Amino acid sequence: MSVSRRGFIKLLGAGTAALGLSRLGIDLSPTQAYAAGLKIEGAKESISICPFCSCCCNVLVHAKDGKIINVEGDPDYPVSGGGLCAKGASLKSLHNSPERLTKPLYRAPGATKWVEKDWDWMMERIAKRIKNQRDRDFKAKNASGAVVNRLESVFHLGSSQVSNEEAAVLHQMIRAFGIVHFDHQARICHSPSVPALAECFGRGAMTNHYSDLGNSDAVLIMGSNCAEHHPMTFRWINMAKEKGAVVVHVDPKFSRTSARSSYHVPIRSGTDIAMLGGMIKYILDNKKYFEEFVVNYTNASFLVGEKYSFKDGMFAGFDAAKGTYDKGAWAFEKDEKGLVKRDRTLKHPRCVINVMREHYSRYDLDKVSSVTGVSKADLLRVYEDFSATGKPNKAGAFVYALGWTQHSVGVQNIRASGLIQQLLGNVGVAGGGIAALRGEPNVQGTTDHALLYGYLPGYHSTPTAKYQSLGEYLKAYTPKSADPMSVNWWQNRPKYVVSLLKSWYGDNATKDNDFGYSWVPKMDPGEDYSHLYIFDRMYKDQIKGGLCFGHNPCQSVPNSNKVRKAWDKLDWLVIGEVFHNETTDNWRRPGVDPKKIKTEVFLLPSAYRAEKAGTISNSGRWHMWHYKCAEPLGKSRNMGEMFVEIMNRVRDLYLKDGGAFPEPITKADYPKTFDAEAVAKRINGVFTRETTVGGKTYQRGQCVPGFPNLKDDGSTTSMNWLYCGGFTEEAGNLAKRRDLAQTPMQAKIHLFPKFAWAWPMDRRILYNRASVDVNGKPYNPDKAVIEWKDGKWVGDVPDGGQPPMAMKDGVYPFIMHTEGHSQLFGPGREDGPFPEHYEPAETPLTVNPFSAQMHNPVMKVIKSDMDKLAEHGDPRFPIVLTTYSLTEHWCSGSETRNGPALLEAEPQQYIEMSHELAKEKGVKNGDVVIVESLRGKTQAVAMVTVRVKPFTIMGKTTHLVGMPFCFGWTKPKCGDTTNRVTVSIGDPNTSIPEYKACLVNVYKATKVTEL
Ligand code: SF4
Structure with missing residues (x-):
């Protein structure tokens, strides 16, 4: 009998069911002695999930006498195999931290300190605040007289950390109140992933899953330092490398990911499309594409309509007055039956592949090299290595994170990789696809549950005033x-x-x-209610109060000097948090007189991950249950309970007193108390x-x-x-499943089809029908994902159960796209059907060599006296700044800065700069420097390093510096946020801000005040 490590520990007495080891024929004496000495002896063991990155490492939590006494990695979790990074290893100390919020705290308008209150007092007052504001500002109709039934003066922000069940009840409450300013962390970390991946393939999620990376023959990591920020991902990339895969890291700076890759290629931040456009040209010119796949499964053979054109940086259909494109100019040509016209010979000049060839003909090696700063030799090396996977028996994967998303071309950065994967046939196959390494652990699930203004749960557009009936x-x-x-x-x-x-x-x-x-509240068509606009309207006094749960926008949103001033203008604010941070305590930040801040703040102490039950979804869409391992610390409560109580109290007030349009609240089928299991069933339906x-x-x-x-x-x-399908009468709550069983076919590709549950319908590799030919035979039989055998599919759950394409009743493989094909030409995005290189909003260049159009012509530009942009090639700010996270701190750092070991390892704000720049600026390693942009200044310790090198861009030396974005003033001597200098410019599709490239200057500080 084999015993897993976890099973062994349980048998030693940590678990509740201590079996006699003698039953297993094992000599008991040494292990019993060991067990007696174990710190976890007699403790209750439960499974929880790390609350940081989207690897979602499962952990074993041991609690004794109500206290968490040990946390360790769960060896049964296939992604991590029991490993944890520094953050996960600190979970015990974070849960037990004396810095935790354990009591409800109230800050009266103009007060200089917090006052403890009881839950009942807080909840009653919060409910009244919400109702009064709603009754005062509720809007039944918009300026055109259309019914909108919405509330604009109240916002909700945050909650990407909550469970799917908490997200579901939160979303229902927010819509019932009529709130439209409704956004969460996905907006500022991975919002481009959904429209980019959906435009290519049909769904907005990571195409494969973490352990599938072990099947790749080539891994191209761009816009991610996954060895440090999604460490368990790298376990699988290392496995691929050990089996012979080439692993390439393209990133502005050298990091641990670079060190573990086959080679590193530095690139100027904000020029990824130029580099990838060059690769598309290389693949087309050298016929490296997988022709059978391209002809049968992509829209390469579709005819683009005659209205389409691309001239000097602009696609057809631009409306200069509105600053948007009319996408009708990008439509396909159809026949009289409404079918898209195709030329399978790929000869027609308006075939997608030929329009694409023409588009990228400008992306020659010389131009790409001069813009990106990548040498021509390096470009060719990357192009050759990755395009070698354009064969049936090879697979390559892209891996990205915020280095791609946080740009004014964030969506098109990802789209560019989607175009390459379609050309090479790297879709639906084991070891292929695009790994969107999402940020927070449940940002996938909470995006699915649409804590974002533009969607209803399940990716349905939020209704607008244009559609008055269902x-x-x-x-x-x-x-x-x-x-x-x-x-x-x-x-x-x-x-x-x-x-x-x-x-x-x-x-x-x-x-x-x-x-x-x-x-259901209706938005105005085309209106943007996301982060940047919420803060702009708050700054302009149009928003009066709001709810902010598990989010630290006063640290993490760009141009934070403006964000903090906007926050000052609120009349009231409800915050749910685990620790104090720059947002909870904004009213007492340095340089501000609290007596002048009128905001009434209700600070609600939140339970931490191991103190509550529910499900979260990792980036690979695995829907997993975490158990309540201990009672919440002090008087803290889980957020689901808070949401449900707020909603019910507001409902009681409406039932008693009436008020503005009460029906969405009083008619709601809403739980009386929060029970995660019951909500999980409601989510299923x-x-x-x-x-x-x-x-x-x-x-x-x-x-x-x-x-x-x-x-x-x-x-x-x-x-x-x-x-729906994850919680059934027959099998119960499948998120709790921990079965590691595999067929030999599944074991070959690290597929764990019975561990937890994956949406949709337990499918592990999306678009897997594209991994087989039109007769259902796997392109790579050694790494088959599915196969049509004896009249049925075997392997993974097929992406559509119909027969293969060439058979009777056969269908195309991309079932989510109206035309059934993946989209090289994507007519649905705001900024064009093909990715095009534009410079960041702040650029050291004065011309864009690819076209006369310097920036993304439809990027979102916020206008206020605090939103300033440097001129192109502004001599006052000649240095490119890029930002990143650290292994030891997560996102804004508001949780991890409370872990003593984590803070000791990474104690304060720093800036990485090259030796050449340091010499130019007279700065030595360890000096404190001022980093300044047109929007503000911040202080950082200089780290003079070879990890960053100057670039030669269009013949000129251009310096790049890098700063982490996890520090904030609430921890003394930590320094403050990098976002004091970043820009409020948004991608036109999702309004994600351009954190990753702005212009700054750097000089030695004469006086140190923050570090
Ligand atoms: S931060 Fe990510 S890699 Fe580290 S332990 Fe947590 S889930 Fe795992």
Whole structure:
């Protein structure tokens, strides 16, 4: 009998069920002696999940007498194999930290200190604040007279750390209040991933999963330092490298990722599209693409309409007055039946592949090298190494994180990698795809549950004033395909939207009242309610109060001097947090007189991860349950309980006193108390009446077995169709599953199909039908993901159960796209169907050699007296600044700065600069320097290093410096946030700010005040 390490520890007495070891035929004496000495003896062991990066390492938590006494990696978790990085290893000290918030704290307007209050007092006052503001400012109609039923003067920010169950009840509450200024951390970390990946392949998620990286023949890491920031990812990249894969790190600075890669290529921040555009040209010119895949599965053969053009940096359809494109100019040409015209010979000049060839013909080695600062030899080396995977038996993966997303071209950075993967046939195959290494652990799940203004849970656009009835809304967002071979999965949208409304409003949602559609707030078409605009409107006194849970925007949002001033203007603020941070205590920041800050602050102490149960979803879409391992510290409570209590108290006030448009609140089917398991069932969805599916009859209240069974007639509920199938009558809560069983075929590619559950429908590798030829035979039989055998699919859950494309009833593999093909030409994004190189909003260049268009022509520009941009090539700010995280601190650092070992390892703000720049500036290693931009200054310790080198850009020496973004003034001697100097410029698709490239100057400090 084999015993896993975890099982062994349990057997030693840490677990509740201590079996006799003699039953296993093991000599007990040495192990019993060892057990007696174990610090975990007699402790209760439970499984939790690290609350930091999206690797979501499972941990074993041991609690004794109500206190967490030990945390260690769970060896059964396939991604980590029991490993933890420095942050995960600090979980015990973070949970037990004396810095934890353990009591509700109140700060009265103008007060100079916090006062302790009880929960009841706080909740009552919060509910009244929300109701009063809502009654005062609720807007039934917009300026055009359309019904909008919304509340603009209150915001919600944050909560990417909460469980899926907490997110679901939070989203329902926010919509019930009518709040439209509703955003969370995905906006500022990975918001471009969804529109970029969805435009390429149909879904906005990481295509494969972490352990699949071990199957790659080439890994190209760009915009990520995953060895430090997603450390368990690197376990699999190392495995690939040991098996012979080439691992390339393209990044502005040398890091541990570079050190463990086959080689490192430095690049000027903000020029990734130039480099990748050069690779597209290389692949096309040298015919390195996988032709069978390109012709059959991508839209390479589609004919682009005659209105399309690209001239000197601008795509057709630009409306200068509006500053946007009319995407109608990018439509495909269709025949009389409505089918897109195709030329499978790829000869037609308006075939996508030929339009693409023409577009990237400008991306020659000389130009790319002069803009990126990458030598021509290095460019060629990367192009050759990665394009070698354009063969049926090879696979290459891209790995990226915030180094790609946080740009004014964030979406198109990712799209560029999507184009390459389609050309090389690296989609749906083991070891291929695009690994979006998301930020916080549940930013995937909370994005799925849409804590973002523009979506309802499950990726349905938030209704706008343009669609006054449910019928109009569904017609606008439900695509039709004339091609019988296209599954066009979004034709099912009405079923998912109606099931969502039935979840929210229960029996009050009927066909006659459009299932409560009028109770959902409507945005104004084209209006932006995201972070940058929330703070701009707050700064301009248009927002009065808000809710901020698990977020530190006064540290982590760019141009933080403005953000902090905007925060000062609020009348009231409710914050849920684990520790004090720059946002909770903004009213007492250095240089400010608290007596002049009028904000009434309610600070609610939050339970930490191991003190609550629920599910979170890692970047690979694994939906996993974490258990409550100990009681919340002090009087802290989980956020789900807080949300539910706030909603119920506001509802009670409306039921008692009436008020503005109470129906969305009083008619809501909302839990009375928070129970994660019960909400998990609601998320999956239930039948509202007796229904028979596949010969089995389900009663009202029983779980819907999967999203194919959801209906648009009101007979089903589901708070999120993507998660429907994860909690069934037959198998229960599948997020709790920890079965490591594999077939030999699955074991070959590190597929763990029974560990936890993955959306959609437990599929582990998305688009896996593209890993086989049109007859269902795997392109690479040694690493087969699925195979059509004896009339059925074997392997992973196929992405669409229909037969292979060449067979009777066969369908195209990209089932989420209306035309069934992946999209090289993507007509749906705001800034063009192909990625194009534009300079960052602040650039050291005075011309863009690729076109006359310097910047992304439709980037989001915020205008206020505090939003200033340096001129192109501004001599006052000649240095490019890029930002990054550290292994020891997570995101804003507001949690990890409270871990003594973590703070000791990385104690204060620093700036990495080259020896050449240091010499030019008269700065020595360890000197404190001032870093200055047009928006502010901050202090940092100089780290003079060979990890950063000067670039030669268009013949001139250009310096680049790098700073971490995890420090803040609430920890003495830490220094303050880098965001005092960064810019409020947004990508046009998602408004993610351009953190990763702005212009600064650096000089030696004459007086040190912050470090
Ligand atoms: S931070 Fe990420 S890699 Fe480190 S222990 Fe936590 S989940 Fe694992």
